[in-house]
Amino acid sequence: MEYVIQADQLTKKFGSFTAVNAISFSVKKGEIFGFLGANGAGKTTAMRMLTGLSQPTAGQASVAGYDVRTQPEQIKRHIGYMSQKFSLYEDLTVGENIWFFGNIYGLSRSVIKSKTEQLLQELQIGSVKKQLVASLPLGWKQRLAFALASFHNPEIVFLDEPTGGVDPITRREFWEMIYAAADRGTTIFVTTHYMDEAEYCDRVSIMVDGNIAALDTPSGLKDSFEARSMDEVFVKLARG
Amino acid sequence: MKSFFAFVRKEFYHILRDRRTLLILFGMPVVQIILFGYAVTNEFKGADIGVWDQSKDALSTELITRLEASGHFSLAYTYQSRDQVERAFQDAEIKMAVIIPADFGATYYSGRTADIQLITDGTNPNTANTLVNYASAIVQGFQREQTDNRPLPFQISVDSRMVYNPELLSVFMFVPGVMTLILMLVSAMMTSLTIAREKELGTMELLLVSPLSPMTIILGKVTPYILLSLINTVIILAVSYFVFKVPIVGSLWLLLGLSLVFILMALALGILISTRTTTQQSAMMISLIMLMMPTMLLSGFIFPIESMPVILQYLSNIIPAKYFIIMLKDVMLKGSALTFIWNEMVVLLGMTVFFLLLSWKNFSIRLGG
Numbered sequence: 001m002e003y004v005i006q007a008d009q010l011t012k013k014f015g016s017f018t019a020v021n022a023i024s025f026s027v028k029k030g031e032i033f034g035f036l037g038a039n040g041a042g043k044t045t046a047m048r049m050l051t052g053l054s055q056p057t058a059g060q061a062s063v064a065g066y067d068v069r070t071q072p073e074q075i076k077r078h079i080g081y082m083s084q085k086f087s088l089y090e091d092l093t094v095g096e097n098i099w100f101f102g103n104i105y106g107l108s109r110s111v112i113k114s115k116t117e118q119l120l121q122e123l124q125i126g127s128v129k130k131q132l133v134a135s136l137p138l139g140w141k142q143r144l145a146f147a148l149a150s151f152h153n154p155e156i157v158f159l160d161e162p163t164g165g166v167d168p169i170t171r172r173e174f175w176e177m178i179y180a181a182a183d184r185g186t187t188i189f190v191t192t193h194y195m196d197e198a199e200y201c202d203r204v205s206i207m208v209d210g211n212i213a214a215l216d217t218p219s220g221l222k223d224s225f226e227a228r229s230m231d232e233v234f235v236k237l238a239r240g
Numbered sequence: 241m242k243s244f245f246a247f248v249r250k251e252f253y254h255i256l257r258d259r260r261t262l263l264i265l266f267g268m269p270v271v272q273i274i275l276f277g278y279a280v281t282n283e284f285k286g287a288d289i290g291v292w293d294q295s296k297d298a299l300s301t302e303l304i305t306r307l308e309a310s311g312h313f314s315l316a317y318t319y320q321s322r323d324q325v326e327r328a329f330q331d332a333e334i335k336m337a338v339i340i341p342a343d344f345g346a347t348y349y350s351g352r353t354a355d356i357q358l359i360t361d362g363t364n365p366n367t368a369n370t371l372v373n374y375a376s377a378i379v380q381g382f383q384r385e386q387t388d389n390r391p392l393p394f395q396i397s398v399d400s401r402m403v404y405n406p407e408l409l410s411v412f413m414f415v416p417g418v419m420t421l422i423l424m425l426v427s428a429m430m431t432s433l434t435i436a437r438e439k440e441l442g443t444m445e446l447l448l449v450s451p452l453s454p455m456t457i458i459l460g461k462v463t464p465y466i467l468l469s470l471i472n473t474v475i476i477l478a479v480s481y482f483v484f485k486v487p488i489v490g491s492l493w494l495l496l497g498l499s500l501v502f503i504l505m506a507l508a509l510g511i512l513i514s515t516r517t518t519t520q521q522s523a524m525m526i527s528l529i530m531l532m533m534p535t536m537l538l539s540g541f542i543f544p545i546e547s548m549p550v551i552l553q554y555l556s557n558i559i560p561a562k563y564f565i566i567m568l569k570d571v572m573l574k575g576s577a578l579t580f581i582w583n584e585m586v587v588l589l590g591m592t593v594f595f596l597l598l599s600w601k602n603f604s605i606r607l608g609g
Contacts, residue, residue, distance in 0.1 A: 051449050073451065081449040085442035091257045092250065103246030104450045158449075 002029045004156055004187045005050065009059035012045050019045040021210035022059060027203075029155075032178060032188040034198045034218075037207030038238050043191050044160070046207070050189070051158055052076050064155045077105070080149035084161035086141050090134035094125060094144065097133055098151070105152035119147050139170035146177055150186060157181065159190040163197065175200050195231040204230070206237050213237050243452055247460030254434065255464060264430070269422045269472050270479060276414040277484045287371060288316035290334040292325055297345035299386075303356070306382045307338065312374050329361055336360045336371045348386075415480040416568035417541030420502070420561045422476060424535050426469050427503045429527035431462055431510030436523035439514075454603060462507045466500075473499045489575030498571065501588055502564045506531075508595035515602040535561040563588045 005027035012020040020042045027033045037043045048054040050063050052072030061068045064078035088097050098119065102112035120126040123143055125136075133141060142162065150157050159178075163171045175197065182188050190201065198204050198218060205215040214221055214237055218230055227233045255261050289307070293300050307313045316334055319325050325337045339357040341347075348354035358375050360368035438444040447457050473496060480486040488495070509531060517523040536542060538552060539561035545553055556562050563584040570576035578585065 053445075053448055073453075076449060076451045079449070081446060083442045083445050087442040087446045089250070089254075089443060090441070092253055096250075096253065100246055100250050101450075104243045104447070104452050106243060106451065 003027065004029050004065075005033075005061070005063050005189065007046075007050070007059070007061040010046065010049060010056050010061045011058040012042075012049060012054065013057045018210050020049070020056075023207075023210075023212045024059075025205055025212060025215055027156075027187060027189060029187055030182055030185045031202045032182050032190065032200065034201030034204035035189060035191045035207070036198055036204055036234065037191075041207040042210040043207055047158060047160060047189075047191065051079060051081060077152075078155050080152065080154035080157040082145050082149040082157065082159050082162055084164045086138075086145040086162075088133045088141060088145055088148070091132060093130050093132055094120075094136070095129045097144070098148065101148045101151055107152060115151065119151070123147060138166060139173065142166060142170065142174055143177060146174065146181075150181055154186070156187040156189055159188065161191055161193060163192065163194060171197070195229065195234055198230040198234075206234060208237055244456050244460055247452070247456065248463050251434070251460060251464040255468070261430070265426060265468055265472070266475070268425065269418075269476050272422060273415065273418050273476055273479050274483070276418050277480070285311060286314040287312060287335045288333065289313045289336045289338060290317040290319055290325065290328050291315060291338045291340070292319040292321070293338075293340045294342040295340055295344035295346075299345040299348060300340045303340070303379070303382055304338070307375065307378055310374070310378050312378075325359065329359070332361075335367065336375065338375070412486055412573060414541075415476070415484070415486050416565045416572065417539070419473065419476045419499070419568060420539065420541065420564050421532070421535055422472055423469055423499065423503055424506050424531055424561065426472055427465055427506035428510040428513070428531050429524065431465050431507050432513040432517070432523040432527055433520050434465075435461055435511065435514035436517050436520045439518050440520055458511060458600075458603060462511070465507065465510075466503055469503045469506075470496065470500065473503075486572070488572055490571035490577070494571055494578060495568070498564065498567050498585075501585075501592055502560070505560050505588065505592040505595055508592065508599045511599040512595060512602060515599065534559050538562070539565055541565060560588060560591045563591075 003026045005025075007026070008024050009022040010020060010024070011018065011022050023046065035043055035047070045054065049056050049068055050061060052063075052068060052075040056068060063075045066072075066074040066078070068075060089100070092100065095116065098116050099112060102115065107115070120129055123140075125140060125144065128136060128140075133144070136144070146157075146159070146162065149159070163174055166174070171194070178188055178190070178200075190197075192198065201218065203215065203217050204221060205212050206221075207213065214225075214233070216224065221230065221233045222228065225233045225236050227236060255265070291304055293304065304315065308315050313336070317328060319328065319337070322339075325339065328334050328337065337357075337359040339359065341355060341357075344354050344356070356379070358372055360371050362368055435444070438447065448454075452460075477488065477492075477495065481488055510527070513523055513526050513530070517526060538545075538548075538556045538559045540556065541561070545556050545562065548556065567576075567581045567584045567588070570581050
């Protein structure tokens with residue numbers, strides 16, 4: 001099995017506070033990996049280390065085959081990232097946003113052009129190419145943000161609570177996009193607060209107080225915690 | 241390099257599509273310079289005065305005519321009693337009262353000292369001072385003319401001439417100040433705002449996770465503002481030259497070079513502020529309090545540094561705008577070459593390098609955290 005993320009005793013301390021306490025896990029290629037935990041459990045800190053934004057205090061991790069300590073620049077080229085704010089430039093048009101992200105990932109003009117057409121067609125948003133992003137409905141923005149995060153064909157896409165504040169139908173559609181990307185071999189690393197979404201993941205890890213308290217497939221977790229839903233698993237774990 | 245140009249182009253989209261930004265960028269300089277040039281002035285034209293002439297003789301009448309003929313004063317009211325004068329000030333009818341005693345002409349011609357009293361409203365000391373100075377000068381001139389007929393034994397006549405700004409036009413003072421203020425505003429405040437905005441919207445995270453180097457992000461952010469600040473410099477110089485006839489004696493290139501150094505310093509301050517803030521609102525407040533206030537108050541722009549308390553004089557030494565204003569005045573009005581202002585230049589360059597390094601270090605620390 002090919003692993004695209006491997007963390008070994010990964011640790012981050014802020015002064016005397018240990019945000020991430022020696023976590024170890026691996027993510028397979030093409031997997032949808034759910035990264036769960038209550039607020040303040042250390043999810044964001046762990047994710048910042050994996051995306052090359054923050055140096056670990058101790059431990060090792062490799063992402064897409066590169067070391068997070070020594071090769072963060074290489075990692076940045078091979079991952080995509082989408083934050084909970086869908087972070088697009090609202091005062092730029094759809095086309096300009098695509099153009100800008102294509103450029104900061106160093107894609108050539110012809111590649112950007114052909115990929116733009118392809119993306120607009122897939123999302124069926126060709127009609128709004130010249131409209132400002134601010135004028136788009138939330139669901140469209142979200143799907144565009146995901147499309148941009150994977151625009152440069154990254155091996156892994158990190159999604160930080162990508163469905164916050166979005167209605168259930170839009171969330172469903174969004175997960176269909178995630179499945180399609182995973183089918184093409186892209187690894188998805190996703191944090192979420194919605195337990196129904198945890199069920200959609202291939203495997204789920206649950207962080208509690210800086211540690212990974214559980215890691216298995218959703219059905220495996222439900223079996224071992226004798227729970228009917230992921231919700232129940234999460235509550236049992238979070239309450240200790 | 242390609243990603244850098246894409247970044248700069250994106251910044252220009254932001255700037256050109258935001259009406260408020262455009263207004264601050266290009267409306268503000270013109271409005272400020274015109275406001276300062278026309279409205280905020282130390283010169284007086286036709287200030288309303290009131291006269292209580294108790295003597296009403298030929299000499300007093302001529303003196304009053306002379307005051308009016310100067311163009312600085314216009315006779316608005318005549319009064320008959322001290323009470324009336326008092327009330328006039330309370331109602332703010334007049335800016336200055338001239339009180340001439342009953343025996344004015346008689347005293348003067350009998351060879352003794354004839355007094356007149358000038359009363360001004362002390363709640364506005366600058367105005368009061370200027371008015372009294374103007375009036376005294378006119379009275380002295382008047383006296384000299386009178387005594388030409390009957391020379392007095394002792395007389396010192398002062399003939400002063402103000403070089404570089406012979407008419408003491410206050411706009412000469414304000415142009416360098418306004419330029420400083422505008423460059424500070426555009427470079428420092430706008431930069432800190434635009435970086436804070438990316439943080440607020442979450443797009444900064446996206447940029448940091450991308451392969452863009454922090455250097456590219458910063459340079460891409462500030463490059464448009466360097467260009468716009470230089471354009472602003474030219475606009476301000478053009479307005480002051482063509483509208484207010486402020487001379488530009490020195491080298492235009494030296495002026496632009498000076499401005500560029502100051503712009504870089506202000507940009508560094510802007511970046512520094514943005515590393516400390518996460519919202520546009522706090523970036524704005526910090527810019528206004530930490531940058532604009534000292535620039536206005538302690539740089540010698542509005543209040544002369546020589547007349548400040550000693551502590552503030554020392555404090556003014558760490559205000560970059562002070563050195564910029566000194567150099568601007570020297571180059572613009574006196575035509576000084578670089579050799580005459582190298583002292584100030586070294587200080588400003590030093591500050592620029594210092595703030596650039598400091599902001600760079602701060603930015604890197606934020607990334608590592």
